[in-house]
Amino acid sequence: MSAEILHHAGDSPVHRLPAQVKIVAALLTVIGVVATPREEFWAFGLYLVLIVTVWRIARVPVAHFAKRALIEVPFVALALLMPLFGGAAGALAGWNILAKGTLGVLTSLTLAATTTPRELIVGLQRLRTPAVLTTIATLMLRYLEVIAAEARRMRLARISRGHDPRFLWQVGATARGVGALFIRSYERGERVHLAMVSRGWRGAMPDRGVAASPAVWLAGLTPVLVTAAVLTTALVGHA
Structure with missing residues (x-):
C-alpha cells in the first residue's frame, strides 16, 4: 500500500x-x-x-x-x-x-x-517535535512500501509451493512467514542504520521546510x- x-x-x-x-x-x-x-x-x-x-x-x-x-x-x-x-x-x-x-x-x-x-x-520538525519521533516516522514512511513488497513476494512464494491460506491447518506456515518477515525487516533496518552512520548520520533529520x-x-x-x-x-x- x-x-x-x-x-x-x-x-x-x-x-x-x-x-x-x-x-x-x-x-x-x-x-x-x-x-x-x-x-x-x-x-x-x-x-x-x-x-x-x-x-x-x-x-x-x-x-x-x-x-x-x-x-x-x-x-x-x-x-x-x-x-x-x-x-x-x-x-x-x-x-x-x-x-x-x-x-x-x-x-x-x-x-x-x-x-x-x-x-x-x-511540518512537525518546524513545530519543534522531538527529533527521535520525526526520525522514526520518516524511516517508517520510507520503508513501509519496502516491507509491504517483501510480504507480497513471500506470499507469492508460499502460494507457488502449494500454500493455501484459506485452510485452517496452514495457519502455522502463515505465522512462520510473519516471523520471517519480522527478522528480514530487522536485519534490513540494521543495514540501513549502519549505512546512514557511515555517511555522517548524527541522529537528526535535515530540516528543509520553510x-x-x-x-x-x-x-x-x-x-x-x-x-x-x-x-x-x-x-x-x-x-
Missing part, C-alpha cells in the same frame, strides 16, 4: 500552505469541535460546512473523503446502538460520539489529503478563527 494513499495531489492554496500551519489548524479545529456542547446541534452543522468549504478551496472531491472515512464505521455502529441501551440519554451520547468523531476524522483526512507524508514530517510568515499563518488559521467564533456562540447559548 502506498504511503501516500490518503494524499490527493493538487496545487490549490490549501496544498501550498506550509505543513506546520495546517497541522496547528487541524489540531485547534478538532479541539474546538470536542469542546462544543453536544446539545448545540447547529454548531456541528456549521463545522461540517466549514470543512466542505476547505475541500472546495483545495479542489479535492468529496468521493476521496467518503471512501477513506469508512474507518469510522465501528464508531458509527456504537453510536447507533447506544439509544437501545440508554434511552434518551444514550441517544444524546451516541450523537455526541457520531458528530465529534466524524468531524475529527474528516479534519484529519483533510490534512492528509492536502499534505504529503514528507511534508507532514517537515518558515511561514504572519500573513500565511493568519490565512491558514482562518478555519480556526471561524471554529472559535462558533464555539464561543455555542458556549454562550448553552450557559
Whole structure:
C-alpha cells in the first residue's frame, strides 16, 4: 500500500500552505469541535460546512473523503446502538460520539489529503517535535512500501509451493512467514542504520521546510478563527 494513499495531489492554496500551519489548524479545529456542547446541534452543522468549504478551496472531491472515512464505521455502529441501551440519554451520547468523531476524522483526512507524508514530517520538525519521533516516522514512511513488497513476494512464494491460506491447518506456515518477515525487516533496518552512520548520520533529520510568515499563518488559521467564533456562540447559548 502506498504511503501516500490518503494524499490527493493538487496545487490549490490549501496544498501550498506550509505543513506546520495546517497541522496547528487541524489540531485547534478538532479541539474546538470536542469542546462544543453536544446539545448545540447547529454548531456541528456549521463545522461540517466549514470543512466542505476547505475541500472546495483545495479542489479535492468529496468521493476521496467518503471512501477513506469508512474507518469510522465501528464508531458509527456504537453510536447507533447506544439509544437501545440508554434511552434518551444514550441517544444524546451516541450523537455526541457520531458528530465529534466524524468531524475529527474528516479534519484529519483533510490534512492528509492536502499534505504529503514528507511534508507532514517537515511540518512537525518546524513545530519543534522531538527529533527521535520525526526520525522514526520518516524511516517508517520510507520503508513501509519496502516491507509491504517483501510480504507480497513471500506470499507469492508460499502460494507457488502449494500454500493455501484459506485452510485452517496452514495457519502455522502463515505465522512462520510473519516471523520471517519480522527478522528480514530487522536485519534490513540494521543495514540501513549502519549505512546512514557511515555517511555522517548524527541522529537528526535535515530540516528543509520553510518558515511561514504572519500573513500565511493568519490565512491558514482562518478555519480556526471561524471554529472559535462558533464555539464561543455555542458556549454562550448553552450557559
